[in-house]
Amino acid sequence: MKLYDDKHIKNIVLLGSVKTGKTTLAETMVFEAGLTKRRGTVEDKNTISDYHQVEHDRGNSVYATSLHTEWRDYKINIIDTPGLDDFVGEIVSSLRVADTCVMLINAQYGVEVGTELVWNSVERFRKPIIFAINQVDHPKANYDGAVFSLQERFGKAPVLMQYPVNQGAGFNGIIDLLKMTMYRFPPEGGKPEKLPIPESEKERAEQLHNELVEKAAENDEALMELYFAKGSLDEDEMRTGIKIGMRNRSLFPIFCLSAKQNMGSGRMMGFIDNVAPSAHEMLPEHTLDGGELACDPAGPPVLFVFKTLVEPYLGKITFFKVCSGEVSEGQDLVNFQTGETERLAQLFIMDGKERNQVKKLSAGDIGATLKLKGTNTNHTLHAKEHKAGLAPIEFPEARIRSAIVAKEKKDEEKLAEALRDMQTEDQTFKAEFNAEVKQLILWGQGELHLQVARWRLEHVYGIKSEFAEPKIPYRETIQRPATAMYRHKKQSGGSGQFAEVHMRIEPHVEGAPDPTDLTVRGKEEIDLPWGGKLVFYNCIVGGVIDGKYLPSIQRGVMEKMQEGPMTGSHVRDVRVMVFDGKMHAVDSNDISFKIAGAQAFKEAFKQADPLILEPIYEMEIMVPEEVMGEVMGDLQTRRSIISGMESQGRYQVIKALTPLAEQYRYTTALKSITQGRASFKRRFKEYAPVPFEVQKGLAAQGAD
Structure with a gap:
């Protein structure tokens, strides 16, 4: 396989809502370049990228799959991603190594919830965008409506590069506004005939061409001067302006195509070759020490691992991007995270499940290797003499x-x-x-x-x-002070067990003063592993309990706090004051005071107006405006507090505080209410008191 340099490698990621045709487009791009002799289809379960059995069973992508095509002396690495937000991890890792995002839009629906969700991830990475309006051959295609939805959502940045002729079932032509040419396709798709723009389309084409020229000129002062001087720009000058606009994200080219009929994909590949930024034209990588790493084939070899796949009978496949230098088979590199040396025994270009072995890969390229022992996703491999660690991918939290x-x-x-x-x-x-x-x-x-x-x-x-259904990790605490004592006495022949502990407990409030009615001889603040604090005071006077037994009393309290007296949940935010007690010269020991401390705490806790706390999460639900009322109504049945709303394009984002106990199977309910047109994210907010009736029920269950 030919070795491509950084200037002739283009890394793209196919993004979009479910059923926009990403897998079909990937298949068509490989076929159009002549790398396969027949195109697979999602329906026949024989595409290059959707090769896992679970994808065949479900009929849609579950994994992000790497493949490549070659087009006019350029190599295009393609990552085909799932369209469902459930698999956002696959999308995020692919965005990390792509240089250009190709966002597919269904010509029937325009911008969908799935588009919005993917866009949220795209925004984090600030990568150049191409919009590809697919399925313009569908009987219900509405290209102008899809363009309007893009411009309504994303402002002036989306700009037409093409528009279809005869959209719908008779689609067979594209007016290209950069080349000012009409492409007419044969019924079976493939290579189009280049024709002059028909008279009926000239006025519209000229108007849109001028808009594209102006948009290209805006991105560079020199081009703007040329535009003012000549009144126009030639094709190469326009390409320069478009590339600058794509890099600074002020221009998002819009293409149209039918991936299924193989109409328009070749023209878009030509644009990716000639205009979309190469890896060396992108901003340098950020290193963990605050530095930068340029994509330079002459630099030190550095790989970033963006994906790991464990295949039965084959083992671990490690996918990486060469961020600097060159790597060869048999090369030894050091894992920045572990310090261990790894050998790249074999190098591959992956096309779905097919492994194409190569001897070398250069900066900007994407490849894979097998059986690295301690290297996983987000790890950096570097040369021994040039240590480098690259910024990791930040994955979203579970929902x-x-x-x-x-x-x-x-x-x-x-x-x-x-x-x-x-x-x-x-x-x-x-x-x-x-x-x-x-x-x-x-x-x-x-x-x-x-x-x-x-x-x-x-x-x-x-x-x-x-x-x-998972159990809820409740917390227990108290609302008022209480005092209790416990005497532990056990006699069974020989030395026995004896300890008596007098204890006061109070709610812990950050910054509260120490007790003034007791003599504080010692104080320890303990940050509890499950959140909150225990403040433990030694208030013993007169030596009624030897100081050596105080740690045992504290251990008894801690053990009881791990399984609270009401529901068996962890206890938090309590002050404990041991202020009196008794001991025996022979029978007292650590275990006796541990038991006495635990039981005294338990008795005091029951008298201190105990309170059960539940985990509360901040939720953000993105919904179409027309079903917002139903979603809010459902949230209120889940004891949610609506904290705000805001518009995002044609959608509304509802913000709510919702107890974890009310979120089980929420995704199913949300899909049912909105017909699958909504999604949500959440993050832990705090522990808050449960309502009185809920506490009664939980306490009764705990007593049982």
Whole structure:
């Protein structure tokens, strides 16, 4: 395979809502370049990029898949991404290494919720954008409506490069406003005939061409001067202005095509070759020490790992971008994160599941290797003599959770291993055993995300599992002071056990003064692992309890705080004052005072007006305006407090504070209410008191 330099490598990521045709376009681009002899289809389950069985079963992309095509002496690396927000981790990792984003828009619907959700990720990376309005051959295609929705949402930056002739079932032509040419396609698609623009289209084409010239000239002072001097720009000058506009994100070219009919993809590939920025034209990478790393083939070799895939019978496949220098088979590099040396035994260009072995890869290129031991997603590999660590991908936090159990006990260990593999692949998926609620909890981006994980457990790893509603990690605290004593006395022949502890507990409030009615001889503030504080005071006078027993009393209190007296949940934000007690010269010991301390705390806690706290999350729900009322009504049934609303294009963002206990299966409810046209994100806000009736029920369950 030919080795391309950084100036002739273009890295693009195909983005868009579900069913916009990303996989079909990727297939068509490879076919159009002659790298395959027949085009696969999503319906026939034989495309290059959707090759996993779960994708065949579901009929849509689940993984971001790398492939490549070659077009007129340029190599175009393509990453085909899923269109569902459940798999946002695949989208984010692909954006990190792409140089240009090709955002597909369905000609029937224009900007959709899925477009908005993907755009939120695109904005973080500030990459150049091409809009490709696909499916203009559909009977209900509305190209002008789709363009209007883009300009309504994204302002003046989206600019027409093309528009269709005979859109709908008879689509067969494109007016290109850069080349001022009409492309007419044969019925089977493929190579078009180049024709003059028809008289019926000349006025519109000239007007749109002039708008494109003005937009290209705006991006550079020299071009603006030329434009004022000549009244126009030639094609090369326009390309220069468009490229500058794409790089500074003031210009988003709009193309039209039918990927399924292979009409328009070749022209867009030519534009990507000639105009879309190459890796060396992009901003330098940021290093963890605050420096920068330019994409330079002559620089030190540095790789960034953006994706890890664990394939049965093959092992771990590591996908990377060469950010600097060149790498060769057999080369040794150092992992910045671990300090370990890794050998690149083999190098591949990946086309779906096909591995094309290469001897060398240069800066700007994307490749893969096998069986690196300790290297995972977000790791940097560098030459021994040139240490470099690149800024990691920031993945979104999980939005939903579910408990999971293996149906057969013999599979429990196997389940844990499989979940570790899946976490290695997907940084937005998390599995952990929660000792507090005594459940194995899965965290993901949506119910489909978790259902795919369950599918893989059964079909890839042979483990049958069940989902269950996860328990809520409540917290317990108190609202007023209380005092209690406990005497522990046990006699069973020989030396016995004896300890008596008098204790006062109070709510802890940050910045509150120490008690003034007791003699404080010692104070320890403990930040609890589960949040909140324990402030432990030694208020013993007269030596009624030896100081050596105070740590044992504290351990007893801590143990009881791990399983609170009401519901067995963790206790937080309490001040404990040990102010009196008794001991025995022979029978007192550490275990006696630990038991007495725990029981005294328990008795005092019950008298201190205990309060159950629940986790509250900030939620942001993006919905079409017409279903906003239904979504808000559903939120109110979930004990939510609406904290705000704001417009985002044609959608509304509802902000609400919602208890975790009311969020189970929320994604399913939201999809049902909005017909799948809404999405949400959330983040932990605080612990807050549960309503009185809820507390009564929880306390009764705890008593049972």
